Amino acid sequence: xxxxxxxxxxxxxxxxxxxxxxxxxxxxxxxxxxxxxxxxxxxxxxxxxxxxxxxxxxxxxxxxx
Numbered sequence: 001x002x003x004x005x006x007x008x009x010x011x012x013x014x015x016x017x018x019x020x021x022x023x024x025x026x027x028x029x030x031x032x033x034x035x036x037x038x039x040x041x042x043x044x045x046x047x048x049x050x051x052x053x054x055x056x057x058x059x060x061x062x063x064x065x
Contacts (some may be wrong), residue, residue, distance in 0.1 A: 002055050003036045003063050004021050004022070005021060005022040006018065006020070007020040007021060007022070007028065007041075009041070011030040011032065011035060011038075011040065011041055012038060012040045012041055012044055013030060013035050013037035013038070013040035013041075014030060014032055014033050014034065014035040014037075016030060016031075016032045016035065017033075019032050027039065027042045028041040028042040028045060029041070029042065
């Protein structure tokens with residue numbers, strides 16, 4: 001996977017460390033085959049963005065282009 005953008009974080013579905021990457025279309029995806037929900041990180045981030053809040057309740061600043 002040359003040119004793959006890796007993300008230093010844990011997958012919320014399988015707990016894998018440093019297994020997340022930016023897939024086609026900009027989706028944050030887990031690279032572990034045994035992950036039960038490879039799109040979990042993307043869904044968590046999208047939910048937080050929609051709520052305009054982070055997981056700890058602090059306000060997120062979202063830049064619009």
